[in-house]
Structure formats: structure tokens, C-alpha cells
């Protein structure tokens with residue numbers, strides 16, 4: 001499995017962030033249930049497209065940005081330079097103390113992960129949530145099979161569906177956004 005992005009992918013992602021930052025990534029961040037004191041995990045943060053907007057919402061909280069790719073982590077550090085409330089973690093799968101986070105979100109990440117790895121990852125993400133904590137994912141709707149596996153695994157790990165919506169994303173089409181509580 002390829003973990004490091006090509007230079008063109010980094011360039012195109014930066015361009016999309018510049019063009020659609022507010023309408024795509026900020027809009028997603030604005031719907032997250034945040035009051036400002038939460039411990040939050042961005043799983044598969046990439047260049048920090050969503051994290052850029054989430055970090056501003058946590059004046060008394062903390063954001064952990066995790067990605068498997070060293071290059072994306074380096075770009076993410078640049079996107080988020082100047083913030084004091086962020087930890088950067090390059091890792092293949094989350095290894096956190098149980099019940100660490102109030103909120104875990106994953107934006108356009110899970111559909112790309114093989115099912116065998118998803119089982120381990122979703123179980124670890126669910127365990128890393130505090131009781132009453134929230135898990136949010138947004139994935140392309142065309143990945144119907146992967147989405148059904150993801151939903152099944154989330155529910156198997158004891159989380160309950162609270163809300164779901166379909167959003168239209170420029171260039172990428174419709175995406176499913178689902179909110180679960182522990």
C-alpha cells in the first residue's frame with residue numbers, strides 16, 4: 001500500500017484547500033460538536049485541511065493530528081504552524097490510552113483502508129473515545145460497499161448512529177457524513 005503522496009498530489013490538495021477551504025473543510029469543522037475544551041483526534045489528517053479550522057475552535061482544548069505519511073505530517077505541521085494546542089503523530093494505527101478523546105473525526109480516509117486493517121483501526125478509535133464521546137466520518141458516497149463495512153464495524157464496537165447527512169463536494173461528488181456516539 002502506498003503511504004507517501006506524489007508532489008502533484010500535494011500541489012492539487014493545496015490548490016483544493018485554497019479554492020474550497022471554507023465551503024468543504026470549514027463547513028465540516030463547523031458541524032463538529034465543539035465547545036472549546038475538548039480533546040480531539042483527526043485520524044488521517046493529511047495536510048491539515050480540516051484541522052486548520054478545528055484548531056481555532058479549541059482555545060482550551062487539544063487536537064491530535066495523526067497520519068500514516070511522513071510527508072503529509074510535514075505539510076500538516078506547516079499548515080498549522082503557530083498553534084500551541086496540537087500534537088502531531090505519524091503512525092499507522094492509533095495507539096492511545098483508552099477513553100482519551102471527546103471527539104474523533106476522519107475525513108476522506110477510511111474508504112481507502114483495506115477491510116482487514118479497518119477492523120483493527122475502528123476498534124482502536126472506538127476505544128480511544130471517552131464515554132459519551134463522538135465519532136464523525138465523511139466518505140465518498142460512491143464507496144457504498146466500504147461505507148457499509150465501516151458502519152457495521154463502528155456499530156459492532158458499541159457506537160450508536162446519531163445523525164447522517166449527504167453533502168455535495170466540488171470535484172468529488174456526494175459524500176456521506178455520519179455522527180456516532182459512544
Ligand SMILES: C[S@@+](CC[C@H](N)C(=O)[O-])C[C@H]1O[C@@H](n2cnc3c(N)ncnc32)[C@H](O)[C@@H]1O
Nearest residue numbers: 044045046049067068069072092093107108109
Ligand atoms: C484523501 S487523504 C484525506 C486527508 C484529510 N483528512 C483531508 O480530508 O484533506 C487520506 C489521508 O489518510 C492517510 N491515511 C491512509 N491510511 C492511513 C492509516 N492507516 N492511518 C493513518 N492515516 C492514514 C493518508 O496518508 C492521507 O493523508
